Every structure is written in C-alpha cells, then in structure tokens.
Amino acid sequence: MYSSSEGSSRESKRKKKIKKLKKRLNLKKRDIKIVLDSTINAYVNNDNKIYVNTGALDNLDLDELAFLLLHEESHIESGHVEKNERVRKEVASEVASELSGVWSSESGFLKKIFSSLIVGAAGVATCSVVSQAFELEADINAQKKLQEAGFGEEGGQKLFKRFNKGFSLSHPSVELRKNIIKK
Numbered sequence: 001m002y003s004s005s006e007g008s009s010r011e012s013k014r015k016k017k018i019k020k021l022k023k024r025l026n027l028k029k030r031d032i033k034i035v036l037d038s039t040i041n042a043y044v045n046n047d048n049k050i051y052v053n054t055g056a057l058d059n060l061d062l063d064e065l066a067f068l069l070l071h072e073e074s075h076i077e078s079g080h081v082e083k084n085e086r087v088r089k090e091v092a093s094e095v096a097s098e099l100s101g102v103w104s105s106e107s108g109f110l111k112k113i114f115s116s117l118i119v120g121a122a123g124v125a126t127c128s129v130v131s132q133a134f135e136l137e138a139d140i141n142a143q144k145k146l147q148e149a150g151f152g153e154e155g156g157q158k159l160f161k162r163f164n165k166g167f168s169l170s171h172p173s174v175e176l177r178k179n180i181i182k183k
C-alpha cells in the first residue's frame with residue numbers, strides 16, 4: 001500500500017516526465033494519457049492520442065522513454081492504424097471475390113467454410129505483414145527524431161534489450177528492430 005502522499009508524488013513525477021519530454025521532443029500538442037499498467041509499453045488507437053503505461057514511465061531511462069514516445073508519434077503521423085485497417089479490408093474483399101468462383105463442385109456449406117477461413121487467414125497475414133512494416137518505419141522515424149532532439153542514438157537499443165525475444169505476429173523480431181535502427 002502507498003500512502004496518498006507517496007501515490008500523488010509518483011503521479012506528479014510521471015506528469016513532470018511527460019511534460020519535459022513533450023517540450024524536448026516537440027510533442028506539445030499531442031495528448032499523452034497515462035495508463036495504470038506495470039508493463040513497459042505504450043500504444044496508439046485511432047483517436048490520435050498516445051497511451052503510455054506507468055510501467056514505462058517508472059522504469060525507463062529518459063532516452064528510452066523518448067524513443068518509445070517518438071515511435072508512437074510516428075504511428076499517428078503516418079496514419080498507421082487507419083492504413084492497416086484499410087489494407088486488411090481491401091485484401092479481405094479481394095480474396096472473397098477471388099474465391100467466389102472456386103470449388104463450384106463443393107456443397108454450399110463447405111464452400112462457405114473454406115471461404116470464410118481463407119478470408120480470415122488472409123486478413124491476419126496481411127495485418128501481420130503490414131503492421132510489422134509499420135513498426136520498422138516507426139522505429140526508423142523515432143531513431144531520427146531522437147537524435148534531432150539531442151538524445152544520442154542508444155535509447156532504442158536499450159529499450160529493445162528489455163523486450164523478450166518471443167515471437168509476435170504484429171511486431172518484428174527484437175533482433176531485426178535493433179539492426180534496423182543501427183547506422
């Protein structure tokens with residue numbers, strides 16, 4: 001348990017960090033929301049806000065946090081969320097129309113199952129490829145802006161070292177991300 005004064009001092013520490021970084025990273029107009037979650041993470045939805053977990057705010061060095069915020073800012077600036085959704089829908093409808101003439105000998109029921117499974121799989125595969133590409137683009141943009149803000153070039157590398165090497169559909173491997181922001 002934390003006393004309320006300890007709790008509020010942690011809170012004001014977090015807010016101060018964000019204020020400082022907003023200024024230094026030229027993100028003054030960006031709405032950055034704090035999420036009570038101890039995982040080191042940040043994310044964007046389609047509301048043009050950056051959501052950053054308390055786990056990231058409390059545990060990362062300032063240059064790592066700067067890289068993370070710039071990465072998220074790049075997702076917003078490049079419209080990655082909308083683009084990903086648009087591509088997924090386009091591929092799904094393309095695949096569905098391609099499939100409509102296939103398996104004409106199958107019963108309507110099987111045909112329906114095949115089609116919906118393949119359309120679903122195509123959607124997942126597309127999302128995965130597109131979002132991995134967007135992750136790398138956001139990393140490259142973040143790396144560039146990090147250096148422009150005078151943070152040096154280690155923030156991203158340090159941050160990636162904290163991530164485990166598990167496989168993810170939406171994110172490229174840690175090794176690939178480390179390499180892509182190397183000079």
Ligand SMILES: [Zn+2]
Nearest residue numbers: 071075135138
């Ligand atoms: Zn990302």
